[in-house]
Amino acid sequence: MPTKPIMITREPRGTQPSAPRSTPVWQQALAGAIRDPDTLLQRLGLAPDAIPGMQAAHQLFRTRVPESYLARMRPGDAHDPLLLQALPRGEETHEQPGFTSDPVGDHDALVAPGLVHKYHGRVLLLTTGACAIHCRYCFRREFDYADHSPARDDWNAALAYIAGRPEIHEVILSGGDPLALSDQRLARLAERLADIPQLQRLRIHTRLPVILPERVDADLLGWLGQGRLQHILVLHANHPREFAAPADQALRRLAEAGVTLLNQAVLLAGINDDIDTLAALQETGFRLGVLPYYLHQLDRTRGTAHFEVSTDRARELYRALHARLPGYLVPRLAREIPGEPGKTLLTSSPSRA
Numbered sequence: 593m594p595t596k597p598i599m600i601t602r603e604p605r606g607t608q609p610s611a612p613r614s615t616p617v618w619q620q621a622l623a624g625a626i627r628d629p630d631t632l633l634q635r636l637g638l639a640p641d642a643i644p645g646m647q648a649a650h651q652l653f654r655t656r657v658p659e660s661y662l663a664r665m666r667p668g669d670a671h672d673p674l675l676l677q678a679l680p681r682g683e684e685t686h687e688q689p690g691f692t693s694d695p696v697g698d699h700d701a702l703v704a705p706g707l708v709h710k711y712h713g714r715v716l717l718l719t720t721g722a723c724a725i726h727c728r729y730c731f732r733r734e735f736d737y738a739d740h741s742p743a744r745d746d747w748n749a750a751l752a753y754i755a756g757r758p759e760i761h762e763v764i765l766s767g768g769d770p771l772a773l774s775d776q777r778l779a780r781l782a783e784r785l786a787d788i789p790q791l792q793r794l795r796i797h798t799r800l801p802v803i804l805p806e807r808v809d810a811d812l813l814g815w816l817g818q819g820r821l822q823h824i825l826v827l828h829a830n831h832p833r834e835f836a837a838p839a840d841q842a843l844r845r846l847a848e849a850g851v852t853l854l855n856q857a858v859l860l861a862g863i864n865d866d867i868d869t870l871a872a873l874q875e876t877g878f879r880l881g882v883l884p885y886y887l888h889q890l891d892r893t894r895g896t897a898h899f900e901v902s903t904d905r906a907r908e909l910y911r912a913l914h915a916r917l918p919g920y921l922v923p924r925l926a927r928e929i930p931g932e933p934g935k936t937l938l939t940s941s942p943s944r945a
């Protein structure tokens with residue numbers, strides 16, 4: 593893991609320019625994202641009535657797909673694995689036993705507004721509910737951000753909680769997608785975290801560098817490439833084609849800036865539940881400086897049952913990956929079980945996990 597230089601020049605607080613800045617290119621791209629499923633189908637040359645129940649599912653969780661991601665989908669293919677991650681379908685409106693609104697128990701682990709503390713030594717900050725894409729399998733698709741996030745940028749209670757616990761060495765920014773926030777706000781938060789002496793690492797879980805590569809601009813690299821804390825980005829890419837241009841260049845720039853890049857994928861039926869796709873995902877990522885982290889079993893969120901892959905099949909795929917790839921390219925197969933002290937690994941023998 594690359595170590596980061598100590599930042600020796602830092603603008604004193606309160607001297608940031610307050611003049612209005614022009615809207616960054618990435619924010620314009622985000623504002624221009626496709627927000628209705630008919631347009632999405634039409635742009636891919638697919639019939640608007642191809643997907644039964646699409647509008648009802650869209651009403652439950654609104655469609656959002658940026659142009660740059662659309663450009664990596666295959667026109668005319670209703671089963672394109674990138675499209676399937678973003679296209680609403682009728683199955684989402686079907687109730688399935690065991691599929692609930694908060695399958696990972698985050699509500700119960702909130703210790704301050706926006707702060708989740710479940711695992712030893714690390715805490716999770718829910719920074720924003722916004723995302724560049726609305727993934728249909730999302731485990732937070734029903735999470736009530738308005739109710740559980742602090743008022744705009746009021747991190748005082750969360751930071752005080754962290755500061756009072758010497759065993760916390762890592763803060764994880766989560767969401768939504770933390771990189772949906774402006775660099776001014778993120779840089780300010782990173783600076784405040786760096787002032788907490790026992791913290792060593794700032795980890796950001798994000799899909800933005802992959803989904804909206806415009807996000808990786810000079811402003812982001814500016815604060816991410818410096819500071820006292822080690823910066824880790826955990827990308828969420830599920831299919832090797834998500835790493836295609838222009839995401840490849842964005843990831844290279846992040847790696848060059850000294851940011852450690854990891855990838856966490858969700859195992860998704862019809863999208864990446866085959867050995868060739870999973871192997872290509874790890875190898876394509878590694879070529880760009882991204883190491884595999886987790887291969888996650890789906891969290892059982894209401895409306896996502898059609899994406900689930902059985903535990904037996906997941907283990908079979910894991911074993912096949914292990915047989916095919918060098919050890920460092922094999923992600924840990926895991927699932928989140930509420931109340932457990934960490935993610936539960938599914939890689940031991942079937943009788944034990």
Ligand SMILES: *Cc1c(COP(=O)(O)O)cnc(C)c1O
Nearest residue numbers: 708710711714715716764934935
């Ligand atoms: C997944 C998760 C983490 C991070 O766990 P790692 O195994 O360190 O990646 C931390 N807190 C919560 C609440 C999580 O769900």
Ligand code: SF4
Nearest residue numbers: 723726727730768799
């Ligand atoms: S980017 Fe992450 S948080 Fe946002 S919709 Fe997709 S899976 Fe959910």
